[in-house]
Amino acid sequence: NSQLYNIMSDKANEFKAQGNAAFQSGNFEEAVKLFTQAIELNPNDHVFFSNRSGAYASLKNYEKALEDATTCVNLKPNWAKGYQRKGLAEFFLDDIPAAVETYKKGLEI
Numbered sequence: 001n002s003q004l005y006n007i008m009s010d011k012a013n014e015f016k017a018q019g020n021a022a023f024q025s026g027n028f029e030e031a032v033k034l035f036t037q038a039i040e041l042n043p044n045d046h047v048f049f050s051n052r053s054g055a056y057a058s059l060k061n062y063e064k065a066l067e068d069a070t071t072c073v074n075l076k077p078n079w080a081k082g083y084q085r086k087g088l089a090e091f092f093l094d095d096i097p098a099a100v101e102t103y104k105k106g107l108e109i
Contacts, residue, residue, distance in 0.1 A: 015037040031055040031058075035055060082106075
């Protein structure tokens with residue numbers, strides 16, 4: 001079981017690395033696909049959701065960005081970057097009061 005977990009974890013991190021490269025080159029749709037593959041292998045890694053949230057935000061799909069940022073924050077509530085992702089999506093969805101509260105939570109951390 002632990003060997004299978006390690007193989008899946010390695011593959012998920014490989015998808016994450018490829019997703020990061022796609023994101024850096026501006027290929028946000030490809031980044032979303034690659035981060036999704038990472039999430040399918042490891043749905044408990046908050047960074048995968050954070051990265052996909054960033055890719056969705058770059059595509060101006062703020063609803064999906066907010067979903068992923070919320071999952072990220074739920075998985076890792078003491079990680080400030082998740083709140084930055086969530087606040088950004090809320091801001092662009094014109095939910096300014098929620099964005100302010102989210103950013104405040106992130107700053108507390």
